[in-house]
Amino acid sequence: MFGYVVRRLLSAVPIALGVSMVCFALVYLAPGDPVQTLLPPDADAETVDRLKALYGLDRPLPIQYLDWLWRVAHGDLGRSIATGREVSNEIARSLGNTVLLAALSVLIAFSIAFVMGTIAGRRVGTVVDRLVTGVAVLGVSIPNYWLGIVLVIIFAVELMALPASGMASDHFDPTSWDHLQYLVLPVFTLSMIPVGIIARTTRAAVSEMMNQEFIVTLRANGVPEWRVLRHALKNALPPILAVMGLQFGTLMGGSILVETVFSWPGSGYLLSKAILTRDIPVLQGTILVLALIFVATNLLVDLLQSSLDPRIRRA
Amino acid sequence: MSTTTATASPPATINATPPRQRGYWGNVGYRLRYDPVTLLFGTVLLLIILCAIFAPLIAPFDPYQESIIRRLKPPGYRGHILGTDELGRDVLSRILFGGRITLTMGILPVMVATLIGGGLGVLAGFAGGLINALIMRVMDVFYAFPSVLLAVAISGAMGGGAVNGMIALTLVFIPPLCRVAETATTQVRNLDFVDAAKATGAPLRLVLWHHVLGNILGPVLIYASSLVSVSIILASGLSFLGLGVTPPEPDWGLMLNALRQAIYISPLVAAMPGIAILITSISMNMVSDGLRSAMDVRS
Numbered sequence: 001m002f003g004y005v006v007r008r009l010l011s012a013v014p015i016a017l018g019v020s021m022v023c024f025a026l027v028y029l030a031p032g033d034p035v036q037t038l039l040p041p042d043a044d045a046e047t048v049d050r051l052k053a054l055y056g057l058d059r060p061l062p063i064q065y066l067d068w069l070w071r072v073a074h075g076d077l078g079r080s081i082a083t084g085r086e087v088s089n090e091i092a093r094s095l096g097n098t099v100l101l102a103a104l105s106v107l108i109a110f111s112i113a114f115v116m117g118t119i120a121g122r123r124v125g126t127v128v129d130r131l132v133t134g135v136a137v138l139g140v141s142i143p144n145y146w147l148g149i150v151l152v153i154i155f156a157v158e159l160m161a162l163p164a165s166g167m168a169s170d171h172f173d174p175t176s177w178d179h180l181q182y183l184v185l186p187v188f189t190l191s192m193i194p195v196g197i198i199a200r201t202t203r204a205a206v207s208e209m210m211n212q213e214f215i216v217t218l219r220a221n222g223v224p225e226w227r228v229l230r231h232a233l234k235n236a237l238p239p240i241l242a243v244m245g246l247q248f249g250t251l252m253g254g255s256i257l258v259e260t261v262f263s264w265p266g267s268g269y270l271l272s273k274a275i276l277t278r279d280i281p282v283l284q285g286t287i288l289v290l291a292l293i294f295v296a297t298n299l300l301v302d303l304l305q306s307s308l309d310p311r312i313r314r315a
Numbered sequence: 316m317s318t319t320t321a322t323a324s325p326p327a328t329i330n331a332t333p334p335r336q337r338g339y340w341g342n343v344g345y346r347l348r349y350d351p352v353t354l355l356f357g358t359v360l361l362l363i364i365l366c367a368i369f370a371p372l373i374a375p376f377d378p379y380q381e382s383i384i385r386r387l388k389p390p391g392y393r394g395h396i397l398g399t400d401e402l403g404r405d406v407l408s409r410i411l412f413g414g415r416i417t418l419t420m421g422i423l424p425v426m427v428a429t430l431i432g433g434g435l436g437v438l439a440g441f442a443g444g445l446i447n448a449l450i451m452r453v454m455d456v457f458y459a460f461p462s463v464l465l466a467v468a469i470s471g472a473m474g475g476g477a478v479n480g481m482i483a484l485t486l487v488f489i490p491p492l493c494r495v496a497e498t499a500t501t502q503v504r505n506l507d508f509v510d511a512a513k514a515t516g517a518p519l520r521l522v523l524w525h526h527v528l529g530n531i532l533g534p535v536l537i538y539a540s541s542l543v544s545v546s547i548i549l550a551s552g553l554s555f556l557g558l559g560v561t562p563p564e565p566d567w568g569l570m571l572n573a574l575r576q577a578i579y580i581s582p583l584v585a586a587m588p589g590i591a592i593l594i595t596s597i598s599m600n601m602v603s604d605g606l607r608s609a610m611d612v613r614s
Contacts, residue, residue: 014452015455015456015459016459018452018453018455018456018459019456019459019460021456022456022457022460022468023468026468026469026472027472029469029472029473030472030473030474031473031474137597137600137601137604138597140544140600141544141548141593141596141597141599141600142593142596143548143551143552143589143592143593143596145552145555145571145589146571146586146588146589146590146592146593147589149571149575149578149585149586149589150586150589152578153578153582153585153586157578157579157582158582249461250461250463252461253460253461253463253464254461254462254463254464256463256464256467256556257463257552257555257556260555260556261575271467271471272556274471275467275471275475275556275557275558276557278474280472283468283471283472284472287460287464287467287468290461290464291459291460291461291464294459294460294461294464295459298459
């Protein structure tokens, strides 16, 4: 086990370095010179050169990358062009809100989808199974930014039952409905895709498990059906939990559209604002942090899964 | 096996497919004919594509024609079946014309990514060793980004626009397609009939074309078809964020973004472009699922 953990941790290092290289390169994807965005369009060549020297942009690319990496490793992601504030502070302030949103969405999606998938997986081919499969397809087919708008129209505009956007205050209090009500629509919207994916995975895992020989043996021995199901679910659970973990990482990076619809002050909304103002340092920093979180989540899921299922370690 | 391939007419044509494979595709077609759900959604998809192609003929209004007095009118107002948008333009006409841009932005990146990613995957799988490691480790890096984030990162840095959006989406879809092609190729490469073909002196080009490509094309194309729906949703999402198509072009995501400001005045009209995205992506997913089960030999 220890050897596997070390090997798996080491294998994540080149991936993380690659991710950092892609994020570093983002600046050079931007049209024109990176300096040009900081200066008025009529700036003379001498000013451009001076600014380049100031930011170290006149040095060779590998040196620039190592320099940038060194600063990033020390928590310095540069300053926002739009606000002048430190990018790392902006991200730190918004990240918690996105974690809250993504974690709640995945947990709720899991509780719904696990029940749905189990029911469908036990009765493959029946009407209930088709219904669940249909809902799962709907979940992954629905553009969640549109679903968010429709929910706002129904619950905020027409029924006036829930707030349309934003967050009550910077300090979230989970005991107060005034704070919680802002979460209802974004969480429901964001949980649609994981519901579809987890329901499909559960259905496949449970239906495969129900055909296993040990299930036949249990039934032949007269074990009650609910205990048979418990045995089946226990064995089907690891891959489902893995998918759930991966979905958390995906939502952390993929909540940008839903956060934009609901003006939820998370990292996705920060990113969406940075795009509109062409604030490259914020864009670069946020994407780097979200991608590294995704890598870390995948790593954690792998390690947890291997501790649940020893067969994976040998592969 | 190798004799049939060696005597076959020019390999670049469809005629070169050996009779046994025509039987396979015949089987797939047979199974599809008796799958009413897939046929239904396939018809819907075909209608959507036809609507987009013939938009200039069937659109009741000019999609760019603005009118100050007809802004944000409800569905049914003076011949505007789906109402009008914030500049008084006919929403139905814009959805019909928008299909051209949205479908292109959804389908083209997947096609290009299938060619590039599939090609790289076959190369990695067939060459193995160092080339495989080199290609697949680069893909791993791009795999480390959630797809929405990668699309937003690339198109955001490049500064938006429909072409940049399509480049971003292509880059998003190359790694997964490469991985599927690589896995399939690695499996086929080690099978006996490939060794037999090589041993009987079949040129590399023929082995790749008939034995490798003939066997991996099915899984790769099924996977690619399942990505089209994701691509349409992502493309509209980019436009929704202001990164894809630029105004005044009609695009479903862009329309959704513009009409979002009008949900208090005209909620029904604001929901319309999203319904177009939803119907297209459901149909695409159902057709893809149907194709998958029709092409699955085991079922």
